Amino acid sequence: MRPDGPKTVKFDPNALERLGIKVEPVGQTTGTLDLEVPGSLEYNLDNxxxxxxxxxxxxxxxxxxxxxxxxxxxxxxxxxxPSIATAQAEYLAAEASAKIAKENEAREQSLLDKSLTTAREAELAKADATKTEAELAAAKAKLQALGVTRPTGGSNISGAxxxxxxxxxxxxxxxxxxxxxxxxxxxxxxxxxxDPRDLRASLNVYEADLPYFHIGQEAEILIDAMPGKVFKGKIILVEPQVGKASRSARAYIDVPNPDGLLRPGLFIRASLRLPETAKSGRLLVPAPAVQPIGDDDVVFIEHRPGMFEVRKVNVARRTTQVAEIRDGLSGGERIAVEGAFILRGEVTKQ
CATH class of the missing domain: 2.40.50.100 (RNA polymerase II/Efflux pump adaptor protein, barrel-sandwich hybrid domain)
Structure with missing residues (x-):
């Protein structure tokens, strides 16, 4: 804004409401700002x-x-x-072979101890028992891979x-x-x-809004299909990665649904209450309150009804809904929070 540029703009005080110009003191409105983020309801994947x-x-x-x-x-x-029936038959056959081979091994060992057979015969019986035991283990592993147990019982089997x-x-x-x-x-x-009584709201949070999202923060869930109804929830997760194409991250809010009124897939708007002073001490104001004039960002400070000072401000961070003011504005000053673009248009005419 040029030094010799317009510093004030005047309107008929009676016309302000009709034009949609709303004035509130910075940091002394309701003590909070609302940040709305779109999303949808889905089931809680933990249940x-x-x-x-x-x-x-x-x-x-x-x-x-x-x-x-x-x-x-x-x-x-x-x-x-059918493949389970085949695998079960193979298991039963392997189990029977392993049992016979084990008994034969024990018998040959007993005969060898009494010198009634040769060491060669005992070794062959032992090798056969080892082989059939391995075949049984393979048959058992196949049943496990199919998600069933042995054919003679188990919670997953009801007949071959x-x-x-x-x-x-x-x-x-x-x-x-x-x-x-x-x-x-x-x-x-x-x-x-x-569990339809345990839902989650999945939100698309743009990167500029991420600093205002914190785990445990309370939010109100608004649903266009249910006007007038407000549901409560808390942020339980903000994904650490921002999408390369969307430039947004997912945030999730637990939404209890004990009455079953809500359904997965519903489009929702999550409204978060923000303090008007950021953690850095900077003032937060509605984004539409800050307007561009030339190369400057300005706000319109009301000195008396209908008379506004055009004040240059330094914006530290800006989202579609919130502007964080580094300097140029003090708490308690009355600014145009809605309809500021109308005041900007009047300034540009001067």
């Missing part, structure tokens, strides 16, 4: 599970439907898997070649993709288990 199978198989029974509450270990569906899909945690069946009689592939998800 979320996608249930599927490691092998292809046909669904022969379904025990739950979407909306059912389930306990950890509860059977969700039964799947017949049959796999039980169970709930890995307590929660609600929020999605069921399994269809009776359909062939389920290993890459597919059969059920999704989650």
């Amino acid at each position: 979320y599970a996608e249930v599927g199978t490691l092998v292809d198989g046909r669904v022969t029974a379904i025990n739950v439907k979407a909306g059912d509450r389930v306990k950890r270990g509860q059977v969700l569906a039964t799947i017949v898997v 070649g049959t796999l039980l899909l169970t709930a890995p945690l307590d929660g609600e069946v929020v999605r069921r993709d399994a269809v009776l009689g359909r062939f389920l592939q290993a890459k597919e998800t059969a059920f999704v288990i989650a």
